[in-house]
Amino acid sequence: MRACRNTRQHDNSKGSSRLAVLLALSVVLLQGCSQVQSSLDPASRSAALIANLWWGMLIVGTAILVAVLLALFIALRRGRGPVERPLSARGSFLLVLAGGVATPMVVILAMIVVGVSMGREIGDRPDSGPIVEVIGRLWWWELRYLDENGDLIATTANEMHVPVGQPVRLRLISENVIHSFWVPQLQGKTDLIPGQVNESWIEAERAGVYRGQCSEYCGQQHALMSFLVVADPPEEFEQWLSRQAEPANDPQSSQEERGQQVFLEQGCVGCHAVRGLSAAGEIGPDLTHLASRRTLAAATIPNTKGHLGGWITDPQHVKPGNQMPSTVMEPGDLQALLAFLGSLE
Ligand code: HEC
Ligand SMILES: [Cu+2]
Structure with missing residues (x-):
């Protein structure tokens, strides 16, 4: 008896910890809806249409799943014992026709109509604007x-x-x-x-x-x-x-001037353009207004002096395989280069 009670208590606590894990998981999942880069947090009409379609499909899909499970449950229960009021052959046929043919057709047709009209609205490109x-x-x-x-x-x-x-x-x-x-x-x-x-x-x-x-x-x-x-x-x-x-700012200090020289001598110009300088490389991003950007290397790292220095000395560490080689230079040159790049607002 005691052993039995103990196991039950044990099971209970297991159940509630499982519930806690499930709750925590759903909180994490729901949080995903309001975080950065979420299609469920739309900021435009098109994105709102897409989000609504997603919610609509989730609700319809869930309703269908529940209905199918319910039907399965009823069928399993009826199958256990002798059937009291069996359906006639005609009755079963109509049931299969309604549930297996008519309902899916109506649901799929409705989704096609909603999807196509939504696609039209999204695809309706404006003919003015930048x-x-x-x-x-x-x-x-x-x-x-x-x-x-x-x-x-x-x-x-x-x-x-x-x-x-x-x-x-x-x-x-x-x-x-x-x-x-x-x-x-x-x-x-x-x-x-x-x-x-x-x-x-x-x-x-x-x-x-x-x-x-x-x-x-x-x-x-x-x-x-x-x-x-x-x-x-x-x-x-x-x-x-x-x-x-506008073209790039002119250097404002001797440090920035030295940095500009380093930039011109270190081969950066072979790949990067700085408008206003004799730098017109096309392999990497235009750096004319680099300092006005929030991030570096395609939103991989924040645009701070530290990250910029790390990127220039070892870009392969930050983004292995990318097309910018490492540049070895004296610390003084690097500081000057960072001052110059930081002035490109
Ligand atoms: C062989 C070509 C090449 C050379 C030489 C080169 N870069 Fe790059 N650079 C690239 C490429 C390609 C990227 C884009 C990498 C990525 O995001 O995948 C890049 C990215 C950058 C970025 C980030 C720009 C942004 O807006 O994200 C900076 C800053 C930069 N390079 C500075 C330099 C400096 C300073 C030098 C010289 C010391 C230099 N690069 C030399 C090809 C080059
Ligand atoms: Cu790509």
């Missing part, structure tokens, strides 16, 4: 802002600014492999396919910083090919864009 060419590189994003005539205004990388409440047209281009542009809080995915220009658009409804991610496997650093979309009030966006269009 144009940004998004170029998928290995493994970072080049961003080229164009005016209405298609002329280049400014080039930047990994941090797209957009005006709140205004549509921005995107032209998605790749010269290497297939990438996919995805900002879950703003819009669905669109692939970047070599040899063609795909179009998409985004319109942020509230100011904020939205994280995006390449979502088509594109090689070793695919997972660290992220970016930020910063939605600013329109006036701030205009200021940002005209700043990005």
Whole structure:
């Protein structure tokens, strides 16, 4: 008896700890809905449509699952003993027809109608607003802002600014492999396919910083090919864009001047452009306004002096396989280079 009671108590505590684990897990999962880069925390009309579709499918799917389990349960219970009021052959046939043919058809048709009309609204691209060419590189994003005539205004990388409440047209281009542009809080995915220009658009409804991610496997650093979309009030966006269009600041101190010299002599110029300097490399990101960006190396590390120094001395440690080689230089040169790069606002 005592042994028996003991086991039961033991089982009880096991049950409640399992419940605690389940509760903790659901809290963690639900938290995922409000965190950065969540498609369930939409900040645009398109993303809200996608989130609603997701919730709708979850609710319908759950209802169907419960109904099927209930039917299974009833069938199992009836199968145990002699059936009291068996269904006629016609009755069973109608039941199978209703549950197995009619219901799935209605549900699937409804989903197709909702999905297609939603897809139309999302695919209905605006015909005005800023144009940004998004170029998928290995493994970072080049961003080229164009005016209405298609002329280049400014080039930047990994941090797209957009005006709140205004549509921005995107032209998605790749010269290497297939990438996919995805900002879950703003819009669905669109692939970047070599040899063609795909179009998409985004319109942020509230100011904020939205994280995006390449979502088509594109090689070793695919997972660290992220970016930020910063939605600013329109006036701030205009200021940002005209700043990005300007050439780089001139060095203001002898330290920055020495840093500029180091930059020119260390081979950085072979891969990086700094407008206003004789630096027009095209393999890496444009660094003209590097200091204005929040992150480095496709949203992999924050843009601080320490991280920047670590990146320049050993980029392969931060992002193994990426296309920037390590540069060995004297500490004094590195400090000067960091001062110069820090002045590129
Ligand atoms: C062989 C080409 C090459 C050389 C040389 C090179 N880089 Fe890079 N650099 C790259 C590439 C490619 C990236 C993008 C890496 C990524 O995010 O995958 C990059 C990224 C960077 C970034 C981050 C930019 C951003 O916005 O994310 C900085 C800063 C940078 N390089 C500075 C330098 C400096 C300073 C030197 C010279 C000491 C240098 N690079 C030399 C190719 C190069
Ligand atoms: Cu990619």
